[in-house]
Amino acid sequence: MNREEIKEGILGILEELHEDVAFEAQEKLVDDKILDSFDLVTLVTELGDEFDVDITAKDFVAENFNSVQRLTDMVIRLMDE
Numbered sequence: 001m002n003r004e005e006i007k008e009g010i011l012g013i014l015e016e017l018h019e020d021v022a023f024e025a026q027e028k029l030v031d032d033k034i035l036d037s038f039d040l041v042t043l044v045t046e047l048g049d050e051f052d053v054d055i056t057a058k059d060f061v062a063e064n065f066n067s068v069q070r071l072t073d074m075v076i077r078l079m080d081e
Helices: 003-017 037-051 068-080
Strands: none
Touching: 003 037, 003 068, 037 068
């Protein structure tokens, strides 16, 4: 699975959570409270299922969830571990 496919998969999950948000244009999804705690729990579960990764407490920090780019980087890193 290449970077673009991972990014598109993440965008699909995010759009299911909030279809009215232009996620690619956002850089502070958590800091600007676009994603709330329930969204983050759902996102962690969906990312784990979609990409077969385990997002642990050390990865569960705002900077990893603030943008599609950061989410993609985290998923790629976890897939490589």
